[in-house]
Amino acid sequence: MFRPLTRGAVVTYVLITGIAASSLTQAQTQPTFLNQGWTATERDLYYTVSQGSQMMPYSWFMALERAADDKPFRDELPSFGYLPNPKNSRNPDGLPVGFVKDIDRNNRSEWIGLTCAACHTSQVNFAGRLYQIDGGPTNADMFQLIDGLAKAMAATAASKTEPKFQRFANKALPQNPAPAELDHLFNAFKTFSDDFTKYVKNSTTPVPWGRARLDAFGMIFNRVTAIDLKIDGNSKPPDAPVSYPFLWDTHWHNLVQWNGSAPNNLAFERLIRNVGEVLGVFAHAEVKHEIMWPNYSITTTAQRGNQLRIEDQLSKLRSPAWPQQLSKIDPVKRAAGQKLYGQYCASCHSLVKRGQHQDVTMTPLSVVKTDPRMASNAAERVTNDTGVLNGATIPPLPFIVKSIDPTAPTIELVMREEKLSRARAESNYKYVVPKCMVRPESIRKNLELRIELGYYKPPHKPTEAFYDSSFWCEATGLPAPPAAGRPRNAVPA
Helix, strand or coil: CCCCCCHHHHHHHHHHHHHCCCCCCCCCCCCEECCCCCCHHHHHHHHHCCCCCCCEEHHHHHHCECCCCCCEHHHHHHHHCCCCCCCECCECCCCCCCEEEEECCCCCCEEEEECHHHHCEEEEEECCEEEEEECCCCCCCHHHHHHHHHHHHHHHCCCCCCHHHHHHHHHHCCCCCCHHHHHHHHHHHHHHHHHHHHHHHHCCCCCCCCCCEECHHHHHHHHHHHHHCCCHHHCCCCCCCEECCCCCCHHHECEECCCCCEECCCHHHHHHHHHHHHHHCCCCEEEEECCCCCCEEEEECCCHHHHHHHHHHHCCCCCCCCCCCCCCCCHHHHHHHHHHHHHHCCCCCCCCCCCCCECCCCCCHHHHCCCCHHHHHHHHCEECCCHHHCCCCCCCCCCCCCCCCCCEEHHHHHHHHCCCCCEEEECCCCEEEECCCCCHHHHHHHHHHHHHHCCCCCCCCCCHHHHHHHHHHHHHCCCCCCCCCCCCCCCCC
């Protein structure tokens, strides 16, 4: 399944996949930034603003050593593929691109976390030149990061009397800490280390993801259904890694994600997508059973205001044009390539106008023949125990929204946990359907995928009326959209 590509996106794909592997003996130390529609101030905001990710307490991260020696763990981040970011007023500790300090809104505690830029910024080295591409897919290895963190913490928490913990405590605590403070730090750190090690173990797959790949859906699903609900049995191996997508033009797509599962026309639809994303990279969520109706409460550390700022800024991001100083393009070969692209590529990878609404092209798996695991996991994964959310209606509209069952489709539970869901699972179709403000043709494409994968067998051959009216009404319980296709209020935000 594919998304539209701009000409710049095709160029960047060639750069990242072909040129990035070049070995250099002499290269510039500071990157050149291409014209992508951002000012330096806007770029700095993208690199450093928090979205509510809280990976571990900030003072602990800054004090943590590598597992094998006494070198700071943060010095190892470049070896995992994360990009350097010079010190400035927004980044006083010189953290890598996308590594940020989050200040908890409730208790003002400080945490190290990740923002979009950590996974969506890339560099290209060629002929002694270093180019940095904002919104490009990272070449970093996320599993190396979390595995390295787990091992470093376990080595530090091995013994309260070992020099490694003593050095850690001297950096993490004020000078001359009392014995009780050392005991408290060790116990708290040991508990955190054990929990993080379990998280990494549950995230380990037989085949490592490797660089530039991540099973984001699997990590989000585990975070919401196992960690946030505190039910270990809901965790499953995140075994469907995919490439990180580029972010330019994403703001303007009617659907996003490689499987086209997320409606993206409206601002709050984009916010839903971004809240789910930050849950996958260490945002905390507290789900509680309450005595009073609606019998549950959900709070998260997601910084929704900052996420809206990031999303608004991404609406201005453009794919980079080919740097003429890199290599001149042969006009004859360019014309020949344009003809071949139109013949073999454009049916899936349509050329689009930047900064304008775009209807993505969803290509059936039977045509593209790529690994179906990501799409099938998202479509069929079931949460066996919904815990405190069993019986809850989220949003709390009991006469409109179906309550959560003891067992529920995982993608539904993820969306509902954020109190922003407009989706519900139809037991007859075993399919999660956006509840409103989505084009009926996108429902059709997703239903066709369900039929193709064998998850739903229609009682008869689907007709146009089935896709455009009957299925819409039966699956959502809402009136069919206007005949023109787009709901009247579904316009780019």
